[in-house]
Amino acid sequence: MAGLRERKKEQTQRRIAAVALRLFAERGFDTVTINEIAEAAEVAKVTLFKYFPTKESLVLRGVGEEDLAGIVAVRPPGQSPLEALRAHYRAFAADPAVAVDRDALITQLRVIFDSPALSSGANDRLYGQRQALARVLAEERDGLTAALMAAQITASVLTIQETFFRRLVAGASLEEAGRRLAEDVELAFDLLEHGINR
Amino acid sequence: MAGLRERKKEQTQRRIAAVALRLFAERGFDTVTINEIAEAAEVAKVTLFKYFPTKESLVLRGVGEEDLAGIVAVRPPGQSPLEALRAHYRAFAADPAVAVDRDALITQLRVIFDSPALSSGANDRLYGQRQALARVLAEERDGLTAALMAAQITASVLTIQETFFRRLVAGASLEEAGRRLAEDVELAFDLLEHGINR
DNA sequence: TTCAAAAGCAAACCGAGTTCATATTTTGTG
DNA sequence: CACAAAATATGAACTCGGTTTGCTTTTGAA
Numbered sequence: 225m226a227g228l229r230e231r232k233k234e235q236t237q238r239r240i241a242a243v244a245l246r247l248f249a250e251r252g253f254d255t256v257t258i259n260e261i262a263e264a265a266e267v268a269k270v271t272l273f274k275y276f277p278t279k280e281s282l283v284l285r286g287v288g289e290e291d292l293a294g295i296v297a298v299r300p301p302g303q304s305p306l307e308a309l310r311a312h313y314r315a316f317a318a319d320p321a322v323a324v325d326r327d328a329l330i331t332q333l334r335v336i337f338d339s340p341a342l343s344s345g346a347n348d349r350l351y352g353q354r355q356a357l358a359r360v361l362a363e364e365r366d367g368l369t370a371a372l373m374a375a376q377i378t379a380s381v382l383t384i385q386e387t388f389f390r391r392l393v394a395g396a397s398l399e400e401a402g403r404r405l406a407e408d409v410e411l412a413f414d415l416l417e418h419g420i421n422r
Numbered sequence: 423m424a425g426l427r428e429r430k431k432e433q434t435q436r437r438i439a440a441v442a443l444r445l446f447a448e449r450g451f452d453t454v455t456i457n458e459i460a461e462a463a464e465v466a467k468v469t470l471f472k473y474f475p476t477k478e479s480l481v482l483r484g485v486g487e488e489d490l491a492g493i494v495a496v497r498p499p500g501q502s503p504l505e506a507l508r509a510h511y512r513a514f515a516a517d518p519a520v521a522v523d524r525d526a527l528i529t530q531l532r533v534i535f536d537s538p539a540l541s542s543g544a545n546d547r548l549y550g551q552r553q554a555l556a557r558v559l560a561e562e563r564d565g566l567t568a569a570l571m572a573a574q575i576t577a578s579v580l581t582i583q584e585t586f587f588r589r590l591v592a593g594a595s596l597e598e599a600g601r602r603l604a605e606d607v608e609l610a611f612d613l614l615e616h617g618i619n620r
Numbered sequence: 621t622t623c624a625a626a627a628g629c630a631a632a633c634c635g636a637g638t639t640c641a642t643a644t645t646t647t648g649t650g
Numbered sequence: 651c652a653c654a655a656a657a658t659a660t661g662a663a664c665t666c667g668g669t670t671t672g673c674t675t676t677t678g679a680a
Contacts, residue, residue, distance in 0.1 A: 306618055343549075344546050344549055347545075347546070347549055348542050348545070348546070351541075351542055351545055368581075368582075368585060368606060368609060368610075369609065369613065371581050371585070372578055372581050372582075372609070372610055372613050373613070373618055375574075375577035375578055375580065375581045376573075376574045376577055376578060376613070376614075376618070378577070379573035379574055379576070379577035380570055380573055380574060382573065383566075383569050383570050383573045384566075384570075387566060387569070408566060411566060411567065411570070412566075412570055415567065415570050415571070415574070415617075416574075416617060416618055417617045417618060417619065418616075418617040419613075419614060419615045419616040419617035420504055420571055420574070420614055420615060421615070
C-alpha cells in the first residue's frame with residue numbers, strides 16, 4: 225500500500241511550505257498574502273488552509289513540540305525531573321540532529337526572528353507544554369511548587385533554545401553551535417538546581 | 423483647564439470598555455463582534471479603534487504592565503535583584519490595592535481565563551518585560567545568565583499572579599487572597615534563590 | 621464671533637479564515 | 651476493466667478584525 229494519495233498529499237504540503245518560506249524570506253511575513261502563497265503554490269486558498277490551519281503555522285512547523293512532560297513522566301525511578309531533562313538536552317547537544325535541510329532551517333529561523341508576531345507565536349507554543357509539565361510534576365509535590373517549577377523550566381529551555389538558534393542564524397556550524405549548547409545546558413540546569421545567588 | 427474635551431474622551435473610553443466587558447462576560451469573547459460593541463457603545467467602529475488598538479486590548483488593559491526591569495534598576499545599592507523584587511511583591515501582598523471596582527476586576531479576569539486567546543495574549547505581554555529585565559540584569563553578569571534569570575523570574579511572577587487572580591475569581595476576599603499571596607511570594611522567591619532540589 | 625485643531629463618522633477597502641455547493645481524483649471491489 | 655464510494659480540490663461568497671479616505675461636527679482659544 226504505497227498510497228499514491230498519501231504521496232501526493234505530502235508533496236503538496238511540502239510544496240506549499242517551501243513556497244511560503246521562500247516568499248516570507250524574500251519579502252517579510254507581514255507583506256506576503258495568503259492568496260499570493262496559494263497562487264504561487266498552485267493550490268486554492270481553501271486547500272492551503274486544509275494543510276495549514278493558520279498563516280503562522282506555515283512557518284512554525286515543529287516549533288515548541290518538545291514534550292517536556294513526556295520526558296519527565298517516563299524517567300527511570302530514582303531520577304529527579306531536572307536530571308531527566310538535563311540528560312535529554314545533554315544528549316541533544318551532543319548530537320543536534322536538527323533538520324534535514326540546514327539552509328531551510330536557518331531561513332525559517334530568520335523569518336521567525338524577524339517577525340514579532342511569529343516570535344511571540346513560538347513563545348505561545350510553550351504555554352501548553354508548561355501546563356502539561358506542571359500536571360506531571362504535581363503528582364509528587366504541591367500544586368504551586370509544581371507550577372513554579374514548570375514555569376521556570378520551560379522558560380529556561382526556551383532561552384537556551386533561542387540562544388542555540390541565534391548562533392546558527394549568525395553562521396555557526398552545527399558542531400560549533402552544539403558545543404556551545406552543551407555548555408549552556410549545564411549552566412541553565414545548574415541555575416535551576418542551585419538557584420540565583422548573586 | 424478642566425478640559426471638557428478631556429472629560430468627554432475619558433468618559434467615552436470608559437463607556438466602550440464597560441460595554442465591551444459586559445458583552446464579553448455575557449456571551450464570551452469570541453462570539454461578540456466589534457461592530458456590536460461599537461453599536462452598543464454608540465460610537466463608530468473607527469472611533470472605537472482610536473481608543474483601543476485591538477479587540478484584545480479592550481480586555482487586557484493594565485495586564486502585564488509591571489515594569490520588573492524598573493524595580494531592579496532603581497533598587498538601593500547592595501540589594502540583589504531578587505531581594506528587590508521580593509520586597510516589591512511582599513509590599514503588594516500586604517496591601518493589594520488591586521482596582522477601584524472589585525466586581526469589574528473579577529469579571530475581567532473571568533473573561534480572560536475563559537478565552538485561550540486572551541490568556542495567551544496576557545502571557546505575551548510578559549515577553550517584553552522579560553527582555554527588558556534581561557537587559558538590566560546583563561549589566562552585572564554574562565548575557566546568558568541574565569537571560570535565564572529574567573526568564574525564570576518573569577515566569578515565576580506570572581505564575582503567582584495567576585494563582586492570586588484565580589483565588590479572587592473563585593470568591594476569595596481581597597484580604598484572604600492577599601494573605602495567601604504573601605505565602606506564595608515567599609515560596610516562589612525561595613525557589614528562585616535556592617533552586618529546585620527535590 | 622471666528623477659526624483651526626481635534627474628534628467623530630460612514631463607507632469602502634484589505635487580508636485571514638470559513639462555508640458551501642460542486643467538480644475531480646483515487647481507491648477498493650466485482 | 652468498470653464503477654461507485656470516499657477523499658480531495660476548488661471557486662465564490664461570506665464573516666470579522668482592522669485600516670484608509672474624505673467629510674462633518676465639536677471644541678477651545680483668540
